[in-house]
Every structure is written in C-alpha cells, then in structure tokens.
Amino acid sequence: MKILLTGVTGFVGRRLVDELFRENIEINILVRNSRKLEDKLKSRCNLFEGDTFNTDILERALEGVDTAVYLIHMMGSDKDYLEAERRSAENFIKICEKQSVRRVIYLGGLGNKENLSIHLKSRYITGEILSSSPKVSCIWFRAGVIIGSGSASFEIIRSLVEKLPVMVAPKWVNTLTSPIFIGDVIKYLKSATLSDYYKTAQIDIGMPPMTFKDMMLKTAKVLGLKRYVLSVPLLTPRLSSYWLILFSPVNFDIARELVMGLKHESILENNNAKAIFPEVMVTELEDAVRLSIEEIEKNQVISRWCDSSKSQVCDVPFVPEVSKAIYVDRYFAKIDEEKAYKIFQVCKSAGGENGWFALNFLWEIRGLFDKLVGGYGLNRGRRKGDLRIGDSIDFWKVIDIVENKRLLLEAQMKLPGKAWLEFSILDDDFTTTAYFYPKGLSGRIYWYLMLPFHKIIFKLMQKDIIRQANELP
Incomplete structure (x- = not known):
C-alpha cells in the first residue's frame, strides 16, 4: 500500500x-x-x-x-x-x-x-x-x-x-x-x-x-x-x-x-x-x-497545538524575513572555542520553566503586557526536549537552527512591527542580536524605548549563558 x-x-x-x-x-x-x-x-x-x-x-x-x-x-x-x-x-x-x-x-x-x-x-x-x-x-x-x-x-x-x-x-x-x-x-x-x-x-x-x-x-x-x-x-x-x-x-x-x-x-x-x-x-x-x-x-510530548497552521503565529517562512530588519542591535562576547557547543546547548534551553537567563521579572512583565493586548504571553511555554524548527518558545517561534552555530527566533508577541532574536557562534565569538522591522512611527518609538533595556538584558543574558555552559559536564 x-x-x-x-x-x-x-x-x-x-x-x-x-x-x-x-x-x-x-x-x-x-x-x-x-x-x-x-x-x-x-x-x-x-x-x-x-x-x-x-x-x-x-x-x-x-x-x-x-x-x-x-x-x-x-x-x-x-x-x-x-x-x-x-x-x-x-x-x-x-x-x-x-x-x-x-x-x-x-x-x-x-x-x-x-x-x-x-x-x-x-x-x-x-x-x-x-x-x-x-x-x-x-x-x-x-x-x-x-x-x-x-x-x-x-x-x-x-x-x-x-x-x-x-x-x-x-x-x-x-x-x-x-x-x-x-x-x-x-x-x-x-x-x-x-x-x-x-x-x-x-x-x-x-x-x-x-x-x-x-x-x-x-x-x-x-x-x-x-x-x-x-x-x-x-x-x-x-x-x-x-x-x-x-x-x-x-x-x-x-x-x-x-x-x-x-x-x-x-x-x-x-x-x-x-x-x-x-x-x-x-x-x-x-x-x-x-x-x-x-x-x-516524562518529556514525551511529540507535538503541540501551535506546531503548524497556515498562519502568521504558527508557520515558518521559507526565507526568514529578518533580512528586512531596519534596526539591528548586537552584543558580543569572547568564548572558549572548545566550549562553543555547550554554549549552544544552553541557548537552546531558553524559555518555559528555564526562563531567559537574566532579569526574568522583566520578561514576565513583558509577557503580562502581551497577554493584556491579546497575545500569547509567556505561558505558552515550550515543548521539552531538543528544539526543532517550528517549535514555540513562550512568545517566540524557532525559525532556523544551524547546530552549534545559529539559533534564530521570531517574535510572536503583539508588536508595532516584526522582531527577531538571534544567538550565533563563530569560532570564539558569541553574538546575541536583536532585529526589528518597525511599522510606522509607533514601531520606531517602540524600538528606541526598548534599546536601554536591551543593553542591560542582553549583556546579562550572555554572561549567564556562558556561566551555565561552564557548569555543564
């Protein structure tokens, strides 16, 4: 048959x-x-x-x-x-x-x-x-x-x-x-x-x-x-x-x-x-x-309701639209090249019960605000186990994974535009990048209001990710 x-x-x-x-x-x-x-x-x-x-x-x-x-x-x-x-x-x-x-x-x-x-x-x-x-x-x-x-x-x-x-x-x-x-x-x-x-x-x-x-x-x-x-x-x-x-x-x-x-x-x-x-x-x-x-x-969940649907909140684009981003905010950290794979494993553990590495109370406030305007907030959580393209992580969607090199997430919270978060590793460079494509004046105002928080959050995120990686066996 x-x-x-x-x-x-x-x-x-x-x-x-x-x-x-x-x-x-x-x-x-x-x-x-x-x-x-x-x-x-x-x-x-x-x-x-x-x-x-x-x-x-x-x-x-x-x-x-x-x-x-x-x-x-x-x-x-x-x-x-x-x-x-x-x-x-x-x-x-x-x-x-x-x-x-x-x-x-x-x-x-x-x-x-x-x-x-x-x-x-x-x-x-x-x-x-x-x-x-x-x-x-x-x-x-x-x-x-x-x-x-x-x-x-x-x-x-x-x-x-x-x-x-x-x-x-x-x-x-x-x-x-x-x-x-x-x-x-x-x-x-x-x-x-x-x-x-x-x-x-x-x-x-x-x-x-x-x-x-x-x-x-x-x-x-x-x-x-x-x-x-x-x-x-x-x-x-x-x-x-x-x-x-x-x-x-x-x-x-x-x-x-x-x-x-x-x-x-x-x-x-x-x-x-x-x-x-x-x-x-x-x-x-x-x-x-x-x-x-x-x-x-037992962490045996094979699939979730948000895995697939022909919609902006569930599907994965063939070509990530991150290339359209107007605003880019990058943060760099030097790492031990031999521990790069451990850092990537920690990056893939983000979200759900594990939180977002630094200042989780700010993430929770952002999640609550998202809920109040009709979004997912943080309580969508994530499927336990190794990440795959299309998985949901709180109010993010996994758009691309290149093992030990790149993890790209697309925002699914309510925003005046489109946003992406990327963790990437090249040799001994560990980079965290926020991308944003604004929608009108409100999108541009939103970006500049968030920038001060980025400078605090992303640097602390990188520091904690490296710390957790160093603690892995």
Missing part, C-alpha cells in the same frame, strides 16, 4: 506519522515547508514540498496512492479562511479522482451543521466536499475537544484548573461536548488507513457527552485539586476570550474560535465507530488526563 499524509507537522499529523512508521507501507508526505521535518521523516518517506493549491505538486504526491489522509487545517490563517478551506478540499478531491486514489481519510469536528462557528463550519464543509466524489470513498471522522498533552483545549483546561481555585466562568461551560483522547484519535486514523473498509461514511468518535465544566472538575480530581466552577450569563464571547487568554497559553484569535465553538453542542450523532472499528476502545476522561499528564512529566 502507498499512502499520502498531509498535515504531518501539526498536532495530530506528527503523532500519526510516528505510528505509521512502524508499518510496512510506502508513505508520501505533502508539506508546505520541509525545513520543519526531522531527518528521520525525510529519509523514510517520499517528500513533496508544496500545498493543495499547487495542483502540479499535488498530482505528483498522489500518483500511485491508494489512501490519502487529509489533515489540513487553516484556522486563524486569514479572515477568509473558510473560502480557502473550500478551495483546498475541492482541489484535493479533484486530483484524487484524476490519480485514481481509492480512499480519503479526513478528521473534522463534531457539531450540527445549522449551529456551527465559522471554524467548525469550515471543518464541516471540507468533510462534505471530500465525501462528494462518486469515485473516491471518504472515511470522515468527526471529533470534539481533544484531550492530550499539547492539545490547545487540554492546555486551556489544565491551565485554568491549576491556576484558579474558584472559576467564575461563562455559561458555555455547561454546553455538552464529546471529548476524545488524542491516543484514540490516532488509533482510529491508523485503523482506517490500514483497513479494508472502502465505503464513504461519517464516523463520530469520542466519549459520552459531558460539559466543559465536567471536564475541568474531573481534570482537577486527577491532579488532586479541589476546584469550584460558577457559571454566569454576563460574559460575552469577546469577554470570555479575554478571560481565557489571561489564564491559558493561547492568544485571543484562537481563544475566540474555541469559545465560538463551545456555544453549541458538539456530541456524537451516530454509532458508526463501534460498528466499523470495534477494535478501538474509547478511553475515559480521567484516564485520558492521567496519560496526558504522564506524557508531559
């Missing part, structure tokens, strides 16, 4: 490809930016760089393919992403027909078509388009809130539960939904990919219905915490979104989409999962939370 996987740099896709590696099948991968893929993926698969809007690349990627897995999602990419999702799905199914693909497997969202947010409506329309072909069958899985380490919904729930003993929550916390463990999602997708089932079917997957409030209270129980949730009817979706971003790692746009999705029920509407894939046993919520926490504690 030859299969095509899309969305492999995303939260679900990274986990699915990791599972399918263990099977004796030929795997094609369609990815917008191959720089975000680990070497093991590139060596094991047939790689095609492009997207569903490039029909020539799509035709080559689908040639000889039996089953295509469609995990493409554009939430938050543009204001008109609904139309982009539609065109993407239409292109995909058209080329599938042309290349005689037998089956498409798609993961969408639960919810009644008449009561959907734009985000969930786009998921539904995509499913309808992929299921419309008389020549290509479509297994259309529909899932609700995904529980798992790295899931946006789970990170929101965990953050709220850990930080707030008493939660005054909007009325949508009483809306029914059918959550599902990420491990079960992967099992369904893998079973479908390897199965002999070649019929078009809509398959709802997940646990019995429960409210968002139930999920928070059960999560608190697993964490050994006593929590109280009081719902009030006064918080509008906009206010609810601000409420979420203050206590969770997501930004305003993603919070708003999640809130709009929770305004209406998203529960199982059919029993097809048990009938077609009886071998997959649905994990209960308490066990799902326990397994997710265990994965976090």
